[in-house]
Amino acid sequence: MEKNMTDKDRNLEITQYVDATLALHGLELNEARRAETEKQFLLLASMSRIIATEPIPDEIEPAGIFRL
Amino acid sequence: MSNFPFTATECIAAFNSGEVSASEIATASLERIRHANPALNAFIEITGERTLSEARLLDAARKRGASMLPLAAVPYAVKNLFDVEGITTLAGARLYAHNPPARRDGKLLERLHGAGGLLAGTLNMDAYAYGFTTENTHYGSTHNPRDLSRSAGGSSGGTGAAVAAGLVPIGIGSDTNGSIRVPSSLCGVFGLKPTYGRLPRTGSLPFVASLDHLGPLATTVADLALAYDVMQGSDPHDPACAQRPVEATVADLSRGIEGLRIARLAGYFDDNACEDARWASHVAAKVLQAADEVEIPGAAQARAAAYLITASESGALYLDALRERIEEFEPHSVERLIAGSLVPAAWYQRAQRYRRWYLERVLALFEDYDLLIAPATPVTAPLLGQQHIRIGDRELPTRPNMGLLTQPISFIGLPVAVAPLWTGSGLPMGVQLIAPPWREDICLRAAGALEKSGLSGSRISSGAR
Numbered sequence: 001m002e003k004n005m006t007d008k009d010r011n012l013e014i015t016q017y018v019d020a021t022l023a024l025h026g027l028e029l030n031e032a033r034r035a036e037t038e039k040q041f042l043l044l045a046s047m048s049r050i051i052a053t054e055p056i057p058d059e060i061e062p063a064g065i066f067r068l
Numbered sequence: 069m070s071n072f073p074f075t076a077t078e079c080i081a082a083f084n085s086g087e088v089s090a091s092e093i094a095t096a097s098l099e100r101i102r103h104a105n106p107a108l109n110a111f112i113e114i115t116g117e118r119t120l121s122e123a124r125l126l127d128a129a130r131k132r133g134a135s136m137l138p139l140a141a142v143p144y145a146v147k148n149l150f151d152v153e154g155i156t157t158l159a160g161a162r163l164y165a166h167n168p169p170a171r172r173d174g175k176l177l178e179r180l181h182g183a184g185g186l187l188a189g190t191l192n193m194d195a196y197a198y199g200f201t202t203e204n205t206h207y208g209s210t211h212n213p214r215d216l217s218r219s220a221g222g223s224s225g226g227t228g229a230a231v232a233a234g235l236v237p238i239g240i241g242s243d244t245n246g247s248i249r250v251p252s253s254l255c256g257v258f259g260l261k262p263t264y265g266r267l268p269r270t271g272s273l274p275f276v277a278s279l280d281h282l283g284p285l286a287t288t289v290a291d292l293a294l295a296y297d298v299m300q301g302s303d304p305h306d307p308a309c310a311q312r313p314v315e316a317t318v319a320d321l322s323r324g325i326e327g328l329r330i331a332r333l334a335g336y337f338d339d340n341a342c343e344d345a346r347w348a349s350h351v352a353a354k355v356l357q358a359a360d361e362v363e364i365p366g367a368a369q370a371r372a373a374a375y376l377i378t379a380s381e382s383g384a385l386y387l388d389a390l391r392e393r394i395e396e397f398e399p400h401s402v403e404r405l406i407a408g409s410l411v412p413a414a415w416y417q418r419a420q421r422y423r424r425w426y427l428e429r430v431l432a433l434f435e436d437y438d439l440l441i442a443p444a445t446p447v448t449a450p451l452l453g454q455q456h457i458r459i460g461d462r463e464l465p466t467r468p469n470m471g472l473l474t475q476p477i478s479f480i481g482l483p484v485a486v487a488p489l490w491t492g493s494g495l496p497m498g499v500q501l502i503a504p505p506w507r508e509d510i511c512l513r514a515a516g517a518l519e520k521s522g523l524s525g526s527r528i529s530s531g532a533r
Contacts, residue, residue, distance in 0.1 A: 063278070
């Protein structure tokens, strides 16, 4: 998603993404459940934005199985 | 029954001295459970026949002069995501209600049984372990023994309530984002979330494999350490379980805070705490002689990353069932699971990379300190059904935000003990005692020091004893 997009643009893209991915997963939801799912996905998108700008060095690997 | 041994330490001593039999201890515990559980809804299944059968075996062994076991004649109970032979493993979910019974005990139950523990039953929880309030649509809400109108916390809410009500001295729970620490704080008992990879999860239902931990809740620090010690040991069947030797903690408890460099966590951990929570953190820091206040860099981002990983892994885990049996899901969390299944891989990967990076920065703090102190929950126990909590002038939804202070710690697998303090309102508030990886001994020593000072204790009512 582009950096300079407005909240309205972002929400529209998220609506389209949620609908497309639900279809891809084969999940058929009633309207109330679909709307609540989109609300929860918007929250996840906001969480994603919190870490999106963190300057993580390229050499840092994902912590898959996490033996300390 | 008023003078009957109650803590695990008392049960072991009374049994070993011949003062009481294991059968008498088991019977007393089962009576307490049957009397109190209708009001609490902590136990989903009471395994009375098994409790008494295990007790009779211990009594017979003592008659034969068999050597004493480390947890002999101690009643305990487990969150119902652990496999118990002959019982269907529910994880608080109707989805699993028609599954066949487990064919054998989970690994930790095997170890507790081998140490002489008496299994009293299985305990209520948020469905799938996805929640912090144990408000379960299909199995009912668990009520907090300190105030029945309030939440016991979650997702190990039944475990917290059972220990706080004095029904069993030890309960076993799980903690992905705070599910041992939140109930410990809200119910006013001691809890331990060990280092990620310390205790094997074999024979327990997963929720978020890369964040799931198991651990004990208990009446006293000595009981907590006893339970933790007998559950230690590697297990090749859990791929995340470290190949470490048993590192026993009980013998070191008396060392208290001797030689420890301690700091209180400020910044994020004050900003997301109500007045009672900040008070608990400050007073614990004073008693433990914390020299400094420090901030964990990136704690808010860590919480966000933990939230994403949790949603994504749990959503993926339940995707097939969501397609096929969506109406059987818990209404409180079904849309969160669906939304989690839609998370793009790039978001998930970034969260996992942030996890590694954040760990490296937090480990740098432990070059200067051995122990960090923070509140365990943003607020004391909310009312059951309460939709929002207040932190300063902010009003936040209750369910996702009770883990605000626990998520940035479990995200990187650090060991944490929770010690309960008591606020002016009469409700408990736990403090997190956080140590470097594999140093559960430090967490427990600090909890023991708070307990010894009289500031912290589980205040089990005398009526339960």
